Amino acid sequence: MKKILSSKKLEKLPPYLFSKINKLKLEAYKKNLDVIDLSMGNPDIPPDKEIIKRLCETVLEHPKTHRYPQAKGMPKFRNTVAEWFLKRFGVKLDPEKEVLALIGSKEGVGHLCMAFLNSKDYTLIPDPSYPVYYNATILAGGIPYLFKILPENGYLPDFGKIPQRIIEKAKILFLNYPNNPTTAVVEDESFLKDAIKFAKKNNLILCYDNAYSEITFDGYVAPSILQFEGAKDIAVEFHSFSKTFCMAGWRVGFVVGNEYIISQLEKFKSFIDYGVPTFIQLSAVKALLDYDRIVPEIKKLYQTRRDIMIKEFKKIGWVIEPPKGSMYLWCKLPEKITKEVGSLKFAEKLLVETGVAVAPGEGFGPNGEGYIRLALVTANNRFHDAALRFKKVFKELGVNLKIKS
Numbered sequence: 001m002k003k004i005l006s007s008k009k010l011e012k013l014p015p016y017l018f019s020k021i022n023k024l025k026l027e028a029y030k031k032n033l034d035v036i037d038l039s040m041g042n043p044d045i046p047p048d049k050e051i052i053k054r055l056c057e058t059v060l061e062h063p064k065t066h067r068y069p070q071a072k073g074m075p076k077f078r079n080t081v082a083e084w085f086l087k088r089f090g091v092k093l094d095p096e097k098e099v100l101a102l103i104g105s106k107e108g109v110g111h112l113c114m115a116f117l118n119s120k121d122y123t124l125i126p127d128p129s130y131p132v133y134y135n136a137t138i139l140a141g142g143i144p145y146l147f148k149i150l151p152e153n154g155y156l157p158d159f160g161k162i163p164q165r166i167i168e169k170a171k172i173l174f175l176n177y178p179n180n181p182t183t184a185v186v187e188d189e190s191f192l193k194d195a196i197k198f199a200k201k202n203n204l205i206l207c208y209d210n211a212y213s214e215i216t217f218d219g220y221v222a223p224s225i226l227q228f229e230g231a232k233d234i235a236v237e238f239h240s241f242s243k244t245f246c247m248a249g250w251r252v253g254f255v256v257g258n259e260y261i262i263s264q265l266e267k268f269k270s271f272i273d274y275g276v277p278t279f280i281q282l283s284a285v286k287a288l289l290d291y292d293r294i295v296p297e298i299k300k301l302y303q304t305r306r307d308i309m310i311k312e313f314k315k316i317g318w319v320i321e322p323p324k325g326s327m328y329l330w331c332k333l334p335e336k337i338t339k340e341v342g343s344l345k346f347a348e349k350l351l352v353e354t355g356v357a358v359a360p361g362e363g364f365g366p367n368g369e370g371y372i373r374l375a376l377v378t379a380n381n382r383f384h385d386a387a388l389r390f391k392k393v394f395k396e397l398g399v400n401l402k403i404k405s
């Protein structure tokens with residue numbers, strides 16, 4: 001029998017960013033290495049107890065919650081999202097038409113591509129970025145166009161550099177701030193106004209991924225794209241409970257914004273999924289209602305971890321700027337390591353030899369080369385050891401960083 005091959009689209013995709021790292025991680029565990037896992041943005045602490053209690057009560061006491069859920073999100077879920085959004089961003093949403101529940105924002109971003117892209121339509125994707133934008137474009141039969149985002153511009157794009165012939169064939173523009181992996185935030189809101197203008201002028205869906213909107217530090221408050229005039233004409237914004245409430249495994253998020261785009265995403269989803277289980281929707285409602293009590297603590301946790309890790313790195317001579325948002329550190333590798341080894345080989349060596357798992361920058365796009373991304377998802381007392389292990393591998397690769405006071 002001939003081998004049955006997967007689709008050309010699937011073949012075209014590079015292996016999932018974390019598959020190689022995950023494989024090495026498992027091998028490291030098998031070898032009894034003391035693994036410090038800073039690779040995935042997978043929160044290590046459980047959700048608040050009240051959220052868990054709500055889940056347990058609902059599952060035990062409400063037999064109807066075991067039935068198929070309301071796929072677009074039950075009215076209670078959509079109304080609570082709309083109320084939270086008004087309170088948090090000052091943006092009024094119609095819960096009936098402008099809010100849709102998602103099985104995590106990854107699902108929504110992926111399916112948005114399927115719902116809107118015809119074969120050979122382009123999407124405009126920052127380089128580096130969350131890999132799902134690229135992968136979902138390919139799976140939908142579209143063509144990803146990567147535009148560089150650079151540290152000298154605060155990792156904001158220069159739309160003027162995207163060729164007109166590509167813009168004309170493009171249908172979706174992806175933006176994400178606080179940014180994964182670069183940790184950049186939008187400080188000058190005129191950028192968002194320009195992005196809306198650019199998307200409107202060029203008939204693009206502005207897909208604004210706000211998965212890290214609530215994980216911000218030093219008093220910085222992340223905006224919603226929907227706060228700005230005209231956004232609802234072309235934009236949808238994705239939100240996640242995974243990071244905000246440490247509910248990554250619960251698979252729940254939502255998208256808000258343009259009514260037509262949401263209706264088409266809902267239509268697409270209706271053919272392939274049944275939505276978020278009712279007991280998860282009700283737990284997510286509890287999370288939003290208790291936002292003021294729960295989220296400041298989570299922010300504080302990540303801010304403390306950020307500061308400890310940066311301090312430990314400073315002690316080995318590696319200076320990393322503290323980010324104002326996200327749950328990551330985006331760390332520029334010493335030049336010699338980038339030139340001679342590269343971020344993937346470095347990450348592999350670090351993991352195999354010392355048990356520290358990180359995400360290599362090139363996994364987020366070619367322009368991510370020269371960096372590694374660290375997720376702040378381990379206990380505070382592990383950062384000291386992690387930094388020493390970096391130092392050991394740097395030294396083995398001939399890099400001795402100068403310690404600045």
Ligand SMILES: Cc1ncc(COP(=O)(O)O)c(C=O)c1O
Pocket residue numbers: 041103104105106107130176180209211239240241242248252253
């Ligand atoms: C930028 C960005 N968007 C979306 C997601 C996916 O979040 P969810 O768990 O809601 O699917 C992630 C997860 O890492 C992310 O980094």
